Amino acid sequence: MTKDLVSHQLVSYLEDNNVEHIFGLCGHTNIAVLSALENSSVRFIDVRHEQIAAHAADGYARAKKETSVVLSHLGPGLTNAATGVANAALDSIPMVVIAGDIPSHYYGKHPHQEVNLHADASQYEIYRPFVKRAWRVDRPDLFPEILDKAFSLAQNGRPGPVLVSVPMDIFSAEVDTELFERVKQNNKELTKPSISDAKARQVIERLLEAKDSVFYVGGGIMLADAAEELRELVDHLGIPVAYSLMGKGAVSDVHPLTLGMTGFWGTKFINDNCRDADLILALGTRFSEADSSSWYPEYTFDIPNTKLIHIDIDGKELGRNYPVELGIVADLKEALTELNRVAKEMLPEGRKNPKMEEAIANYRKEFFGKIKEHQKSDAFPLRPERILADVRAALPKDAYITTDVGWNKNGVGQQFPAYEAGTILTPGGYATMGFGSSAALGAKLADPERVVVSLIGDGGFGQNPSVMATAVEENIPVIWVVMNNSAFGTIAGLQKSHYGTTYGTVFKKDGESYSPDFAAVAKGYGVDGVKINKAEEFKPALKKAIQSNKPFLLDVSMKNEPVPTDGHWNIMDIYSPGKKIHHVSVD
Known part of the structure; x- marks a missing residue:
């Protein structure tokens, strides 16, 4: 019988299953795995916040059409990643989250960073509402089978994320290598159901x-x-x-x-x-x-x-x-x-x-005719329609667009032509701020020959600007276009239309509109940053960003104008019963 450390066998398993990237952040519970990864063909993508890791893994899985892997720490590491994992769950994205846990011999003692207010050794329970399954590994010899089940479950049936919570002492324990060899023979590409x-x-x-x-x-x-x-x-x-x-x-x-x-x-x-x-x-x-x-x-x-x-x-x-x-x-x-x-x-x-x-041709002519003036407008701050039109004109047809929430998601859905399937990566079910900026990293790693642009609001980009550090450190040439209206713009438009105020939804200092200089922030991270000061500057700057093949950020001041809509949302009836009120523009 040959024995080896669980951490080493885990990495070998990932290599044999053609896993090329793992997204995550270090902690005292997972450094045994990181050490085993040092000389592996599997590339660890080091982030500054676990939500970035989960969103990047999400974007990677969408673009690669494969199950992605996240490596997390216990406690705050796992809860930081939870938003991104839940986002993947609601959009049915296959993902395996491997998380370090407290030492198994400290169950019941409430060791460092454990969440145990209602039960001991129950970290994995946190993910139960949104993952397909959550496992806690209680013995080293059970780990190979659980790991294999995790990958199979994540990618078969309706895809989605799963969690494998591993006490840190098990990562450092020895296990019979035959147990891993046995599961490596399992074909996880199952025959899928058709119709008669x-x-x-x-x-x-x-x-x-x-x-x-x-x-x-x-x-x-x-x-x-x-x-x-x-x-x-x-x-x-x-x-x-x-x-x-x-x-x-x-x-x-x-x-x-x-x-x-x-x-x-x-x-x-x-x-x-x-x-x-x-x-x-x-x-x-x-x-x-x-x-x-x-x-x-x-x-x-x-x-x-x-x-x-x-x-x-x-x-x-x-x-x-x-x-x-x-x-x-x-x-x-x-x-x-x-x-x-x-x-x-x-x-x-x-x-x-x-x-x-x-009928469709006539509709398109009429619809785009109505917004044509805005698409070509030289007004500054830029009209959002102008931003989307210039982005579409500058990009190859097969480029990836990652969005967040607000104009960049709703406007893209309505009036930004997608030419190829799978090129629009958006947080549909969870509508998560912070998705677009991080998912762009994963998409670019999955398909490095394609241009990847993240269209994201200033509110969303402000969630996790340290995404730029990872892009520089890992040489991931993505482009962020920050559609900057100094507000949580969609919510501000809702609040103003129904309640006559924008309190708590716009960014101000001493009564004046406020926004960080994201281009300057980008330069601080080592990213090329350009602040757009005129409408005509935007498209040339975007083309320059594409040609640079480096991480690049464009800070684009944008008019806070609502996405036009003929549809209906029940919240309008809750805010203003009996009235036909939607969003309004916010100066």
Whole structure:
């Protein structure tokens, strides 16, 4: 029997499973693992705050389409990372969090940094509400099997994060290497469920019978890597496609049958086409509140008057928010492959939809015509529409955009064309400030040949500016565009419209608007920073940033103007019952 330290065997396991990066921060409970990583092919991405590690790992998993790994310390390290891990959970991103824990022989003694106000040795319980499963490793010989189960669970079924909490003495214990060799033979790429021929024919038959059918797609399309299969079905059947925020880019925004994003930040044309459809085929979406206009039937979806066929890998989502005529549990890539085969058998010649294509073309012309003046405006502070238009014009079509919350998320969803699937990385379910700046690091590490730009508000960027230290230290050339309105702008616009004040939502010093000089802060971290002083300076500066291939920050003063919307959000009724009030501009 050959024995080796658990920490060494852990690193060997990661190497054998082709893990290339781990995101994390040191602590006295995990330095045994860090020491084992020193000469490994696995690269440790050192951060200054655990939330950055979790968000970077999230961005990495989205871009790489692989399970990411976070290494955390106990107590404050684990709780610091919790926001990022919860964000990954709500967006179904596969992630394994390995956290150091208190020594097993100190259970019940409340050692340094343990959280034990209600139970001893229960750190892992903190993550239970949002991870797929949380384990505490109680013996060294159990660790190999738990670790292998963790990776399998994270990436199979509906993906999501898991936690493995490891008492620090177990990292330094010896274990029989045969236990690790045994689990290395386990194939974690499981066969995914498809749909039967009969069920596929039932779906296609219903689509062909319907007069005004719509595909409604969510982030599950990207998670299943099924964008190509979706586009093939759209082209063959001539059915328009609308999307949730997380589904943006599943079919290119310039495709003639792409309607656009639904819900509160959707437009009347898009919402009306979904509401008035007689049949919706929903793929990989949970019909979230913002995307469904708080489920009010008069705005976006009028189900069950509109009949619903819903396919998702997670059966719990079928019928959760809308009753289904037909609910199917299946992997979307497998299901769409089968649907395409059957569609071509049942309708070999396919069909076109020129009337809908013309309606969409006219809508786009009208919509972008309305905002064209703002997109070209030389006003300073810059119009947000101008910022988005200049970013789109300067970037390659396959560039990654990471967003946060506010204009950079809602405006991107509504009026920023996505040309390729998976290029818009956004915090959909949790809407987390601080996501965009950190997720950009992970996306760039996952796909270093592509340009990565983080569009982020000054409020969001201020959450974790030390992300710049990691970018410099690890040579990760991402670009941050700080859309700076000296406020938590979306909330300020809500508060002013409903309550007539902006108290607590705008940044002021002695009654005057205040903002840090983020360009100067960037230079302090060793990042090239440029403060934009005129509208015409922005696009040339962004092009320079792209060409530099270095970490770069652009601090762009932006007018605090709300994202225009025709949708509805229930909070408006809570703030101002019986009135039709949304956001307003904040000077």
